[in-house]
Amino acid sequence: MSHWPISPASEIGPRGGxxxxxWLERLERYFSDPARYDRVRSFALTRWMARRRTxxxxxxxxxxxxxxxxxxxxxxxxxxLLAREPMDLGALARLLSYQEGPLRCVLESAVSLKxxxxxxxxxxxxxxxxxxxxxHAGIRAMVEHNQLLYRDLADPxxxxxxxxxxxxxxxxxxxxEEGAQPAMQPEAQGQSAAYSELMDASQNFVIAExxxxxxxxxxxxxxxxxxxxxxxxxxxxxxxxxxxLHVLDLPHxxxxxxxxxxxxxxxxxxxxxxRSFLGEPLPRGADLCTLIRVAHDHPDHVVQALxxxxxxxxxxxxxxxxxxPMALAAQGAAQGAREADPYFHFYMLAMGQGRLRSVGxxxxxxxxxxxxxxxxxPTAMPIHAQILLASK
Numbered sequence: 001m002s003h004w005p006i007s008p009a010s011e012i013g014p015r016g017g018x019x020x021x022x023w024l025e026r027l028e029r030y031f032s033d034p035a036r037y038d039r040v041r042s043f044a045l046t047r048w049m050a051r052r053r054t055x056x057x058x059x060x061x062x063x064x065x066x067x068x069x070x071x072x073x074x075x076x077x078x079x080x081l082l083a084r085e086p087m088d089l090g091a092l093a094r095l096l097s098y099q100e101g102p103l104r105c106v107l108e109s110a111v112s113l114k115x116x117x118x119x120x121x122x123x124x125x126x127x128x129x130x131x132x133x134x135x136h137a138g139i140r141a142m143v144e145h146n147q148l149l150y151r152d153l154a155d156p157x158x159x160x161x162x163x164x165x166x167x168x169x170x171x172x173x174x175x176x177e178e179g180a181q182p183a184m185q186p187e188a189q190g191q192s193a194a195y196s197e198l199m200d201a202s203q204n205f206v207i208a209e210x211x212x213x214x215x216x217x218x219x220x221x222x223x224x225x226x227x228x229x230x231x232x233x234x235x236x237x238x239x240x241x242x243x244x245l246h247v248l249d250l251p252h253x254x255x256x257x258x259x260x261x262x263x264x265x266x267x268x269x270x271x272x273x274x275r276s277f278l279g280e281p282l283p284r285g286a287d288l289c290t291l292i293r294v295a296h297d298h299p300d301h302v303v304q305a306l307x308x309x310x311x312x313x314x315x316x317x318x319x320x321x322x323x324x325p326m327a328l329a330a331q332g333a334a335q336g337a338r339e340a341d342p343y344f345h346f347y348m349l350a351m352g353q354g355r356l357r358s359v360g361x362x363x364x365x366x367x368x369x370x371x372x373x374x375x376x377x378p379t380a381m382p383i384h385a386q387i388l389l390a391s392k
Contacts, residue, residue, distance in 0.1 A: 088121075210321070311371060
């Protein structure tokens with residue numbers, strides 16, 4: 001006579017978590033027991049579970065290799081080549097000066113990842129996931145940029161013991177200043193300019209989520225803090241032509257912002273503030289402040305101080321709009337979406353000071369700063385950005 005694998009509640013695992021959590025944990029242990037694997041794998045009612053877990057774990061184990069296949073496709077400009085015409089292995093090997101054997105590994109791996117397709121005649125062409133990479137320069141820029149993160153994670157234990165300091169942190173020199181305005185040397189200014197270029201190129205997806213999700217016409221003046229090269233401010237001004245703008249970032253970044261907004265004919269509607277966002281009161285006059293991919297770059301005490309500065313700068317009835325990636329697993333997101341969380345957790349750690357926060361954590365920090373109400377604004381693609389709206 002077979003027995004149900006769950007013991008009475010008094011025998012279920014450690015005391016942490018509720019009864020349901022401990023019940024699930026015991027069930028998972030039962031079905032993952034190597035001694036039972038053959039039965040779980042062969043039994044019709046449990047085969048799906050064994051297959052799914054194996055596929056999920058294989059995806060975790062091979063994730064780094066998959067990212068390197070994508071990097072190779074970008075660096076070899078495979079997508080650009082195959083967008084012009086399909087090619088077979090021999091033609092690509094001659095054109096790219098690679099041996100056919102190693103190149104076949106790249107091509108067939110790309111096919112398995114839906115980056116490429118191979119037809120029955122052996123011709124390779126673009127796969128469904130190649131088109132967004134080919135069409136968005138920001139994706140290609142981030143694929144290249146991620147190599148700094150992967151270099152830091154080559155020895156993940158040493159990386160953690162070093163507190164997350166490495167190549168990525170060195171790439172963003174003003175992240176080390178904890179919000180103070182740094183006196184940068186020319187080399188550091190060049191690095192921060194390069195980072196501003198990267199963030200500008202990769203910001204389109206976040207900008208689209210914000211502009212499509214919130215009606216800015218209910219406000220008259222927006223202060224964009226940490227504006228970078230001004231891409232968000234520029235797109236915002238184009239869509240809502242009655243808005244007045246204040247933009248604020250470090251002086252060497254603000255020169256790039258001023259150039260873009262002047263070229264767009266927006267100088268007459270814009271006040272430029274080239275300084276740090278901490279250390280002195282923020283500019284007054286705006287009834288909406290925006291933080292677009294800013295808070296997650298900084299430690300808690302800096303973010304808390306920034307929220308308080310914004311609260312003080314806003315008039316009664318003013319609001320703060322915060323948009324950035326937030327922890328999806330904490331919200332019970334589906335598996336395909338929450339897989340972004342590990343990337344952002346380690347990316348922020350590697351940057352030096354910031355971290356990926358949940359909606360609940362950010363809401364609590366905003367309320368601690370004095371904001372009376374915090375609400376979420378739904379977005380079409382939460383994996384790109386989620387939006388919190390705090391009211392004074």
